Amino acid sequence: MRTLxxxxxxxxxxxxxxxxxxxxxxxxxxxxxxxxxxxADYEIKNVNIAIVDHDxxxxxQKLIGExxxxxxxxxxxxxxxxxxxxxxxxxxxxxxxxEIPQNFERTLVRExxxxxxxxxxxxxxxxxxxxSNYLSRIVNDFNANLRLQLLKQPxxxxxxxxxxxxxxxxxxxxxxxxxxxxxILVFLITMVATYMCALNIVKEKEIGTIEQIxxxxxxxxHFILGKLIPFWLIGMLIFTLGLFIVARLVYGIVPVGSxxxxxxxxxxxxxxxxxxxxxxxxxxxxxxxxxxxxxFFVMIFLLMSGLFTSIDSMPTWARWIALANPVTYFIExxxxxVLKGSGFADVKLHFFAMLGFAIVFNGWAVMSYKKVSG
Amino acid sequence: xxxxxVENLVKTYDGGQVKAVNGISFAVEKGELxxxxxxxxxxxxxxxRMLTTLLLPDSGKATVTGLDIVHxxxxxxxxxxxxxxxxxxxxxxxVEENLSFFATIFNTTIEENYHLIKDIxxxxxxxxxxxxxxxxxxxKQKLALCCALIHKPxxxxxxxxxxxxxxxxxxEFWEMLKALKAQGITILVSTPxxxxxxxxxxxxxxxxxxxxxxxTPQNIIKQFPxxxxxxxxxxxIRLINDLRTMPExxxxxxxxxxxxITLRDNNLDGLLQELTEKGHAAVDGKPxxxxxxxxxxxxxxxxxx
Numbered sequence: 001m002r003t004l005x006x007x008x009x010x011x012x013x014x015x016x017x018x019x020x021x022x023x024x025x026x027x028x029x030x031x032x033x034x035x036x037x038x039x040a041d042y043e044i045k046n047v048n049i050a051i052v053d054h055d056x057x058x059x060x061q062k063l064i065g066e067x068x069x070x071x072x073x074x075x076x077x078x079x080x081x082x083x084x085x086x087x088x089x090x091x092x093x094x095x096x097x098x099e100i101p102q103n104f105e106r107t108l109v110r111e112x113x114x115x116x117x118x119x120x121x122x123x124x125x126x127x128x129x130x131x132s133n134y135l136s137r138i139v140n141d142f143n144a145n146l147r148l149q150l151l152k153q154p155x156x157x158x159x160x161x162x163x164x165x166x167x168x169x170x171x172x173x174x175x176x177x178x179x180x181x182x183x184i185l186v187f188l189i190t191m192v193a194t195y196m197c198a199l200n201i202v203k204e205k206e207i208g209t210i211e212q213i214x215x216x217x218x219x220x221x222h223f224i225l226g227k228l229i230p231f232w233l234i235g236m237l238i239f240t241l242g243l244f245i246v247a248r249l250v251y252g253i254v255p256v257g258s259x260x261x262x263x264x265x266x267x268x269x270x271x272x273x274x275x276x277x278x279x280x281x282x283x284x285x286x287x288x289x290x291x292x293x294x295x296f297f298v299m300i301f302l303l304m305s306g307l308f309t310s311i312d313s314m315p316t317w318a319r320w321i322a323l324a325n326p327v328t329y330f331i332e333x334x335x336x337x338v339l340k341g342s343g344f345a346d347v348k349l350h351f352f353a354m355l356g357f358a359i360v361f362n363g364w365a366v367m368s369y370k371k372v373s374g
Numbered sequence: 375x376x377x378x379x380v381e382n383l384v385k386t387y388d389g390g391q392v393k394a395v396n397g398i399s400f401a402v403e404k405g406e407l408x409x410x411x412x413x414x415x416x417x418x419x420x421x422x423r424m425l426t427t428l429l430l431p432d433s434g435k436a437t438v439t440g441l442d443i444v445h446x447x448x449x450x451x452x453x454x455x456x457x458x459x460x461x462x463x464x465x466x467x468x469v470e471e472n473l474s475f476f477a478t479i480f481n482t483t484i485e486e487n488y489h490l491i492k493d494i495x496x497x498x499x500x501x502x503x504x505x506x507x508x509x510x511x512x513x514k515q516k517l518a519l520c521c522a523l524i525h526k527p528x529x530x531x532x533x534x535x536x537x538x539x540x541x542x543x544x545x546e547f548w549e550m551l552k553a554l555k556a557q558g559i560t561i562l563v564s565t566p567x568x569x570x571x572x573x574x575x576x577x578x579x580x581x582x583x584x585x586x587x588x589x590t591p592q593n594i595i596k597q598f599p600x601x602x603x604x605x606x607x608x609x610x611i612r613l614i615n616d617l618r619t620m621p622e623x624x625x626x627x628x629x630x631x632x633x634x635i636t637l638r639d640n641n642l643d644g645l646l647q648e649l650t651e652k653g654h655a656a657v658d659g660k661p662x663x664x665x666x667x668x669x670x671x672x673x674x675x676x677x678x679x
Binding site: 002003006007010013014017018207208209211212213214215216217218 | 427451458462475480
């Protein structure tokens with residue numbers, strides 16, 4: 001115990017003397033947590049639309065007015081021909097082109113239906129799909145109103161037979177940040193824990209101090225605990241800063257479920273991820289190697305964790321990778337507890353999975369650490 | 375009883391392709407100052423790393439203070455001090471913090487063994503609050519020695535302690551080693567500098583993982599088989615080329631501002647005359663006492679033949 005105390009003392013001294021590490025611990029997570037969720041927004045706004053109106057009738061003007069009134073669209077151009085607007089497409093100035101044919105109003109009134117032409121710039125796939133969906137919705141509403149007005153048709157035959165009304169549970173306003181902030185917080189914890197732990201140990205290898213320690217009676221588990229405990233505490237601290245300062249004060253996110261449960265899960269999660277960092281350090285001899293290796297894995301962890309894209313919509317093989325990814329579980333637990341208020345029984349399996357990760361990573365790391373230094 | 379006993383120690387790298395240590399045996403007596411002398415890549419560091427239990431040998435046996443380096447490695451670690459060739463203390467901790475850190479992990483305190491390091495530590499004490507990374511080379515080396523000594527080791531392993539250190543500090547360092555030896559500590563030191571060999575009590579000359587000779591420096595010099603001469607002239611490059619072509623010269627190599635040669639019939643005057651006839655001016659030659667380096671070169675030549 002005495003040895004461990006001195007190892008910890010030494011470790012904290014070094015951490016607090018390194019201004020870069022301090023900045024990384026305090027400033028980076030807070031700044032990132034404020035910037036990332038604001039930018040990483042799925043809501044498609046500012047779809048640029050170019051309109052080619054060949055009709056110039058009251059109806060077409062009304063339609064255009066409604067599109068312009070929508071907060072999703074900004075009308076960038078009124079063209080006189082499709083070819084002209086197409087140029088805007090090519091210059092990426094427009095995402096959609098709406099072409100309203102001649103005699104739009106007349107045909108509409110007389111024959112009860114009319115076609116319009118919509119061209120979609122699909123380079124940004126999501127924007128294209130969402131944009132054209134928004135537009136169809138506007139046109140449908142417009143259509144329904146028009147029929148009411150022009151034909152004075154009573155609603156004996158309702159325009160739509162079944163109308164579904166959806167209520168959003170747990171996130172009634174579909175506030176994107178409510179969903180992203182907890183996820184990004186998990187990701188930041190992952191990054192800081194893995195990188196700092198791996199780099200710290202490899203640095204001792206690079207400088208040669210690890211050999212100096214190895215010729216002392218310090219036991220391996222002392223040395224490893226001496227490395228894990230400080231970063232475990234730092235992880236806890238960053239999480240607390242993120243949850244109470246940024247999430248609560250900046251975004252007004254208050255976990256519905258038990259904060260204690262979150263911390264319990266975080267405690268195991270940190271052991272697992274620090275073990276992963278340790279594992280990386282046993283396979284690297286220089287900080288550069290450790291950095292590349294950690295970057296590779298953290299990148300995969302991030303993209304396959306369900307942070308940005310839903311795991312359910314991944315192909316089967318990718319879903320298996322996501323299942324073997326510790327970040328997936330914590331992000332799920334975070335979202336379940338913060339948004340939904342899930343209790344321990346709901347996340348029991350997640351707990352077991354994370355315990356498994358902790359045992360595998362640390363066991364593997366300790367075993368290979370022994371082998372290398374023989 | 376010998377404090378360090380090495381028997382047929384073998385270490386290979388890259389799956390046996392590189393033989394770093396090739397069946398080496400030697401023994402170091404208690405309280406002895408023993409030197410491993412050899413050029414870079416001779417295998418000195420590998421031997422040290424095996425004896426300090428940082429590296430497992432492929433085969434062979436070695437004991438340190440009677441403990442086996444493979445089976446009793448944990449026990450050995452409490453009894454040896456190791457100062458690696460590369461400075462490897464915590465650069466972001468101060469002098470005093472480094473020292474007290476290494477004292478505490480050996481379950482001791484600076485005060486307890488202060489008498490051992492006093493003479494050395496006193497020189498770096500004015501800088502005790504300076505971070506180790508900001509020390510000069512000579513001071514770093516003194517600090518490293520203090521850290522290796524603070525737990526009162528029975529055997530001290532110093533791997534190339536004087537490499538990259540200026541001449542004055544080197545001299546000082548050897549004085550420190552003598553003082554430590556007087557305290558009864560067994561010291562194993564390696565160095566690529568042949569001129570430091572005479573400062574050891576006994577030396578082992580190592581080349582390509584094998585020992586060429588083990589003895590006191592004086593005996594090694596005595597065993598030099600031939601008479602040695604040094605010669606010089608106004609054109610040293612032409613001189614060495616000419617000497618190499620002369621049949622009566624059995625060996626020749628450049629040694630600072632002289633060439634060292636051995637002769638078949640020991641007729642120096644005849645040789646000098648011959649050189650003058652070949653057009654060399656200011657030809658000068660005299661018999662000299664061989665140094666350890668001369669012995670090393672002679673032994674290396676024999677080993678290669």
